[in-house]
Amino acid sequence: MNSFPSASNFPSGNAAIRAGGDGSSLLSLSRRGFMGFSGLALCDLLTRQASKAATQTPPTSEDLEPHFPARAKRMIFIMLDGGLSQVDSYDYKPRLQAEHGKPLPASIKSPKFTFAERGHIIGSPFEWSQWGETGSWASDLFPKVNSRWLDKLCFIHSLHHENEDHITAMSMLNTGVPREVRPAMGNWLLYGLGSDNSNLPGYVDLTPKDGKAFPTGFLPSSFAGAPIMKPSRRGGDLNWDNLAAGFSDQREHLDFIQAINEEDDPLIAELRNRELAFRMQNVAPEVMDLNKESEATKKLYGVGENHTDEFGRTLLLARRFSEAGVRFVTATHSTSRYGNLWDQHAGLEKGHRGNANAVDQPIAALLHDLESRGMLEDTLVLCGSEFGRTPSREIFDGQMGRSDDGRDHNPHGFTMWMCGGGTKQGYHHGATDDYGYYAVRDRVSIHDLHATVLHLMGIDHERLTFHHSGRDYRLTDVFGKVVNEVIS
Amino acid sequence: MTLPTPIIFLCLLAASAGMMMGEKKGHWAFQPLQEPSPPANLQDDWSINPVDLFVLKSLSDVGLRPSPQAEPATLLRRLTLDLTGLPPTLEELESFEAAVTSEGSDEAYLEIVERLLASPHYGERWGRHWLDVSRYVQGKTKVAAVDRIDMAEPYRDYVIRALNTNKPFDQFVTEQIAGDILAGTASGEQSQDQLDLLAAPGFLSIGPWFADCADPNTLRMDIIDEQISTTTQAFLGLNFACARCHDHFFDPVPTRDYYALAGIFGSTRILKKNSSNWRDGRYRLTQPEASKKQIRAYEQNEELISSLRRDRWKALTDAREELLSRELLQKEEHYSNALRHLPPMPAIEIEAEDYQGQNNVRRVEIDGATVVETQRERLQWVGWRPELPEAGTYTILLRCAAPESYRVELKIDGKSALLEFPLPASGGWEGKHFRWVSLGHHLLRSGKNDVRLWAEDHSYLPRIDKLRFVRTPPHRGKWVNEAAREWGLRKEILSQLQFVPQAWPPGISDLERFLVPEAVAQIDTEIEKRRALHAPLPRMLAVTDARGTQNEPVHVGGDTYNIEKKPVPRAVPSLAKHLVKNRVIPENSSGRLQLAQWIVDPGNPLTPRVIANRLWQGHFGTGIVATSGDFGIQGADPTNQPLLDYLAARLIAMDWSLKDLHRLIVTSATYRQSSSTAPTKTNPDPDNKLLWRYPRRRLEAEVLYDSMLSLSGKVPRQVSGQPLDNSKSKDRAMYILTSGRSPLGMGIEIRKMLHLFGYDPSGVPVHQRDSSVNTSQSLFWLNNKLPRYYASKLAEHLLSLPDLNDEQRVTIAFRMILGHSPGPLLMEQTFTYLDHCRIVQDLGETASWARVVLGLFSSDNFSYLK
8 A cells, every 4th residue: 555646646536537538638637636626625617617618527627716615514414205294293283183184275275286185184193392492393203303403403394396206306306307317416516516535435325215326417427426225234334336345465456457557558547546446445344334433322323223223324324424524425214125215195103103213313313423523513414305295184095905094295395404514503494384285485495405505515506507418507407596594 | 387397497607698699690500511622732641531631631730740550450449349349359350460461451451341331230339329319228118017028129229220221311310200100101011111110210209208297288398398309409419498498598499499399299199198197107109019911910810809709799688688588577576586585695785996905906987887997907906895794604796897807816814715716708898898796705704804806917907896795694505496496487597686686687797607608608719719819919119190280389488387379380490491491391290201301401501410420429439529419509619610511511422321421430541540649748739639649538338348248258240241130139238228127137237337337327318428437437347246257257268278378378368358469578467467366366277367357357458449
């Protein structure tokens, strides 16, 4: 290892070094130095790319200035896959209890197209009370998060979009469009900000739904998220694609490859990548080794406990990656095979309760852990689902029979919370109607959410663009307004 | 939709629209295409054909000189990979070297150009380039649960055939947009050509599936938009999709043009049905992939079967009439008396639509009654939970209808009670065809029982109306026999009436099983025989004109529900109006044919330039216009417009023959340049845009995979000039399933590899492959088992060659994998590594050689075209 150049000469983990069409551009890239990528701040150059950029070369400018000081340096996105019911968690609607079994009033219109037949109102089966010093209403779904953290969370109660099904809603939430393949929030952040650790990819996707990160769309694959499947119980947690050394004594192997390359004209970028890969392979397993954590920390996250083990490991891993400098970590709570874990069309009480039990302690632990390490200040934690659920019951024909104790999808008004990273504490933004169906006050679109997230990370969402297929693309398309109220 | 739909694009960012409007008309790509004469008076000892003169001119203008010709072995490797996507074999290398010695390198080179252009692998390699543009992804277009085959395969094979047979490009374009219309006017037997005409417009139908969109109206416009976007980018190098919401800010595409096209595509049918119920799925329209003769034979057989079914029904009707008049009407009173004297059999009747659990079943209204039916062929079931007053034996009866016999499994409380039970055919799906069928008697418990009917995998259930659970005492048979004897009645009818008293007088279906006229049995045998005769024909995507044509109004801001009153008449784009003849679209036609004719009109300034540029991009990695899918004002400027115009004009002059254009390009001195010339410090063109050397570039994912595959002997080379035999090529990357829908069993490692090296499986048009280099790729070569596997296969092969020493083996390995022998130093280094593996690591002989081969696979020389 001693013979290697120092780490700072290398590009960040997954940053792009484009071969362009020609070796010479590689040389020119390397001449300018790669430090532009480690800890790369966002640059106006990105907007300059909006001009006639013919090839998709990543930013290489040396004098990069951020748009404005970032409040958050990194982000963890906790994705409750399937649709957490807002009216059973954080959007308190006493009317539902009072009018249980009655039809929704005519003033609450049905959306144009829904998934299932709309039934009558069901009251929330959970206990509601006021928590903490702010006295915010919340159900008893997440007791550990609520008792310790409710005063520090920043809620948006008025999120909305129009996509009634999981696939398009999930795509909307992550990429800003429902039905096209576009880069996701994490890809954009990596494109805009680079990674802080030259040995790791800048975007890690923990336990993604189908074992795949979102495709990068038009962004080069070097901005892709690195998917990591379910952390296994058997130590190591080493499931990362191709990271496990295929055989031992690879040093000699690399030297042999280098000898072959040198007979020809050496391609510097390839060499650098190969060396970087070699080092990444040594670093990443260490980051992923949960045995490096104290027993107390593991216990805090609920590792080893029946219910919380899986997501506890996931969030502990998320913290380790964040700490190691990964810009964006997604932690999805889902089943890898069927997905839609939080999708209680039927059996709302049992399903939501079971899911909440699996994530409540790990989430509280993550927030606590981040805070005690002094990381919460500049780590943005975002938690929520692709949509919420209807206040009314759904007539549902499922495998287990016909049932009516569940709620349908509701993208028209739902809640997410943020914590840390420059967000206000104990703040509630926006509101839904009296039944929690539609966002009515201070409505926040997904584009607004994206704009706000980018803003907190120091990026002006209107200036982070990528030229492709004859247009300049943004994460926020032509929309998006920063929700200044949530920023502290 | 309260907000503008998210399809509005970021068109306004970079420049002010007003400024750009002025530029629209003067933009180079919209100017008429004229063949420029090659530059003269150049200092030239290098050029081979006019292509080189254009290149030389642009180089001289900045004081650059072209590079000398590359080594013959390098050229062989470059050309073979470029034209077929496979590396030259050892034999090909040897015979080429012999030819170079005997005939000179020039002659030998021209020979391989001809051999490779005639190779069936040419169509695969360049077909894959086109399939990127037409967003084909293997395995994407499967109609889940209906057909397990990839419906888009016929389109893919059409593209390969078209290129191999050198179909003129104008015809290739026309067929992909309007092949079905051309086929409609052609007559006679369906040859391969006719089938091709039907497969070609698959181009319009292989796009994203959008199966889960809840709003059918938005879905319809999204599909149209996808077709417009793909088509205009593929052929014109412009994306009209911007104009869905507003006039294109940069390019001369007004919104009205967009909706004129939307009318054309909207009057085209690619969906079987755009149901407002998303649960019904949005299946593509399909058609048999068979000759007219085969289809006719199949239809005749179908017709015969229906006619037999009609005969059967008639026989039953007659028999019923007879039975009614002879037996039932005369004895009605006897039957009621007999029934009254039989002990009562309490029954629970439930409506089938009150099911308590289902998989893929829905309710439908038939003649005023609600029944349940299965939606599509797949593993499915429906269940009920009858609440019974007491435990005991119950006969379960089902009132159902189906045109043919479906086998079902009956499960009671999770246990199988009847396996593969054939429910009899009842003549059809309609109200009159419903009949009561007994599923036999079963022990049920008091309280709730779980009763489920399972269909066979990939089959249907009959339509089901009601179920009856009739308490059946043990001595029932005896009583029925006695009563029948006493009243002079037919016991099977009496028995049936006891189960279902309200079925009086019984309909044909209910009576069927007592009637059984001999004719029916005969007919049934005949039907079975007929059915066995013809397996269903294989199917492919179908594109047709819709029954009624429809003009689309402007959707304001792209909003599905905010439309202008007056529809825009279907029309070809107004772009380049003065250059291209306007074509009038007939009232009764979608207008696709006219659109295609407009696109390939020799006056159209875009089409020939766009395709000539795509060819150039294929050969050099980057097009003369670097943005090969965007020739608009925002696209890149051509690096050498006279050259592009020359190529485009030659293409038309050569009757749109792509192979002739390939030949022109690859025989040029420009193409044959060395790639290893080092740039001088003062080089004004460090990025090699003007091509002062051959641009070295990373090979595509498929080529890397196919190279490993063919080196271990898995892709047999097919004879040049012979038609492609797909089965021999079946392992090549382009034929294996790579989409997200493909089962994981199909080599997840291969899928990962392809994606890692820039293959995009998402099914959007790809105009330039992502050739970025990243660490994951290095990790792949280092640690993935896929290259290790192929390395060990090749190592085994190397060791199986007899009578060779290590040096000869190493040389063969280098020549096979990299196309040249190692120098003395590298030879020594290889030995060092080989010995390290053998001695220090104590690996076996095969494993040690596999390491060496893996090293060669991992080298830049393997991954790069030079």
